[in-house]
Amino acid sequence: MAQDWVIHAEDLRKVYQMGAVEVNALAGVSCNIRRGEVVAIMGPSGSGKSTLMNILGCLDLPSSGKYVLDGEAVETLSDDQLADIRNRKVGFIFQSFNLLSRTTALANVELPLRYAGLVPNKKEQARAALEAVGLGDRMTHRPTELSGGQQQRVAIARALVNKPAIIMADEPTGNLDSKVGKEILDLLLALNREKGTTLIIVTHDAAIAAQTQRIIHLRDGLVEEMK
Amino acid sequence: MNIAQSIVEALETLNGNKLRSGLTILGIVIGVGAVIAMLAIGQGAQDTITGAISGIGTNLLFVSSGNQLQDVRNPKPLTLGDAQAIADPYAAPDVLAVAPLIQGRADITASGQTMSVSVTGTVPAYFAMQNYSLLEGDFLTQDNLQGNASAVVIGPGVADKLFDRRNGVVGETIRINGQPFRVVGILQSKGGGMFGSQDNQVIVPFTTAQTRLIHRSILNEVDQLFIQVVSAKAVPLATDEVKQILRQRHRTPVGMDDFTVFSQADFLSIATTVTGVFTIFLGGIAGISLLVGGIGIMNIMLVSVTERTREIGLRKALGARRRDILIQFLIESSMLSLIGGLIGILLGWFLGFIVGRIASASGNPFNPAISLNAILLATLFSAAVGLFFGIYPANRAAGLEPVEALRYE
DSSP states (O other), X not given: OGGGEEEEEEEEEEEEEETTEEEEEEEEEEEEEETTOEEEEEOOTTSSHHHHHHHHTTSSOOSEXXXXXXXXXXXXXXXXXXXXXXXXXXEEEOTTOOOOTTSOHHHHHHHHHHHTSXXXXXHHXXXXXXXXXXXXXXXXXXXXGSOHHHHHHHHHHHHHTTOOSEEEEESTXXXXXXXXXXXXXXXXXXXXXXXXXXXXXXXXXXXXXXXXXXXXEEETTEEEEEO | OOHHHHHHHHHHHHHTTHHHHHHHHHHHHHHHHHHHHHHHHHHHHHHHHHHHHHHHOSSEEEEEESOSSSOOSSOOOEEHHHHHHHHOTTTOTTEEEEEEEEEEEEEEEETTEEEEEEEEEEOTXXXXXXXXXXXXXXXXXXHHHHTTOOEXXXXXXXXXXXXXXXXXXXXXXXXXXXXXXXXXXXXXXXXXXXXXXXXXXXXXXXXXXXXXXXXXXXXXXXXXXXXXXXXXXXXXXXXXXXXXXHHHHHTOOTTOOSEEEEEHHHHHHHHHXXXXXXHHHHHHHHHHHXXXXXXXXXXXXXXXXXXXXXXXXXXXXXXXXXXHHHHHHHHHHHHHHHHHHHHHHHHHHHHHHHHHHHHHHTTOOOOOOOOHHHHHHHHHHHHHHHHHHHHHHHHHHHTOOHHHHHHOO
């Protein structure tokens, strides 16, 4: 049964110490996500959706609770092991693209491969990923020479290049106009259909959430409803 | 992550901020350049001084009155009698010749010019011991010595000052402390030596100096003895012979010599020690500027870490381990200092070259020598500076929490 879940989280809690006050960013979240599923995480600001995404993406560890990502129990891992999990299993897409401005699109896409250790044919894999997002002719351009939509495509290629189990997109269309935003979303959904990559999108936008298979609503650190 | 790739990436990053990287590198360039130049100048000075000492001859002994290592009561001065005893081939078979010396200062005048010079009274053997050669005329002779002659051999500096020429001065008369002396020879220039410039001296017969120019309270007192040994190998033997003779004549208690015998080797080792300390001192001062350059690296790396917090967060999100980030920043700081070190070596070499040219132009041939050791030392030291001052910023970068770093504005 557990093999079906690419993400299996039980009673995740995250407590931040803000001075003398304890803040419960997550107050016991449980959720399961199937391989190949497209899920949206929604909720007002302060509802804990960023915290949830950080924990699901292994950027942060929960204060308590159980989390199994693609068959690996995460909550006991060291920093370096977490880095390794992020590298192999998770692809991140950020609202503000987060590309390295000094290097070319190709080098940006190659970066996760370089942290992966001994990977053969890094350049070819990076090229293939860029071609998959439709930027085959922009490989040697720097991010400043690309439009917002193109930059986000580079970021998607970078997220894809290590063939991760899940892709985490934090407001992927937030910095783009609606037309380009739609193209990016279509690209992500197409990748999900073609490659079966699990896709988790954190968003405010109900129109985007409507195109996913399932929506997890968060409020005050708790799952409010799951559709 | 592959090191060669990391180096290329570090160079690209540094290239992305040319002015800042350039100024940081400049700090190291100046530091390393100063260290290299100072070591080269120190080494050059050492070579020049030891060369000058060796030039006097390696088979000489110098005897002076008094013990320079410990206090001795009532030291007896050296006398002509001591010199004659040492010259006795049966008592000291390894001694070839002895030259007693008496030295003082005197005013000399000629053609209305006056100058104050060092006057040495000695015997003809002294000229051979000192490797003096003549521009014209003759050295003092045995006849001059026995006849209390008013004859003088002058240095080229004296000829320049008094006569404004170096030719045809032989036969002129100069006055030493008001007494007329006939110039019999002019020495060739030897340049500055350990005992001051040898070009501004006059040499007169020992007997003449003793009776008419330099007054000593004790009969036949001499200031120094120059002793020529039969060969360089025999120097230790001759030293013992000389000590034996002087101990007997001065009736000194055991272990309380009231004289000091120096050999050429002693002078060489003293000079090497002195110039070595001098070099370390100069290098140390220059090293401070290298330290300041290192602090510059640390400063700029800290700024860079703060500026690139988001980048560090991103790299961590993409799977960079602590070690990857650490190495990335250490390579950047090492590149800064290594490039600075290489340029600094060139600068140091250039500075040494300039100093050498200036010294040559002012008449003191002097070759700043850049040794391979100095270059290795400077390169290693600058790379170490980069690593050392890079560790703290790199550690700070590597220790950033990915979530915090990604959120950083």
